[in-house]
Amino acid sequence: MKNRATVVCWRDGKILLVARKHARWALPGGTIRVDESPVEAAARELQEETALDGYAMHYAFRFSGFRKHHFVFLVLLPREVIAVARHEIAHCRWVRPARVMRLPMSVPTREIVGLLGGGTPKQPACAERRNATPEKDEATGVQCAAIAQVFPERSRGTW
Template identity: 60%
Template sequence: MKERATVVCWQREKILLVERGRSRWSLPGGTIARDESPVEAARRELSEETCLEGYGLDYLFQFGGLNKRHHVFVSVLPDDARAEPSNEILRCRWFRPGKIATLITSVPTREIVALLFSPNRQTTRLE
């Protein structure tokens, strides 16, 4: 099973998604290299994909798919933090959690967001 670091960036009640050119939105992240920890991979991937550096990351949970295990982190960003597409990323965009279910996304992105933000919940797992 491949190990992946995935980051939920939270700012002004919105989540950052990235688009790699396959017309699908996803959470920032990528494969964990052999010589790095999940948090190191999360920091590296966030920087490589969005140019966001120096912000805290908190571990949330593991999410398992058929062939990938996502180590999911959250970064609560200040209002002045700006994501810029970099590396293989074509676009970065902020979405309200409820909107994500209506987008074309990767399955793990949709499921991870659903775990964090259920329409029936009064609070999120980020609060």
């Protein structure tokens, strides 16, 4: 399986989705190169696809899809930040988590947003599920970010 860095950007109560031309919506991210760590890949991909650079990455969990292992990182962004579609990305869109599930999107994106509580408000924040590994990850060397700390809105159930 290939390894992918996936980034969940949170700004003003919304999640950033990106799409290539004539493609489904997805979370920003991409393949982790041999010479970089998952967090380096997450930062690089976010900058390449959206021009967002220099923001703190919080490791959340590893999600195993059908073909890829997703190292999922969370990024809190100030309200004034604007994402710009670049390189292979044709569209950027900020969406409330509850509305994300209604859009055409990749299966891993739907599952990752669901794990964060986007589709099921009663779900625990860093849930141990079949496909998610929230404990300390040997590949990144970091602990699971407490989603309630990174996304205080999630802990209050206001997604």
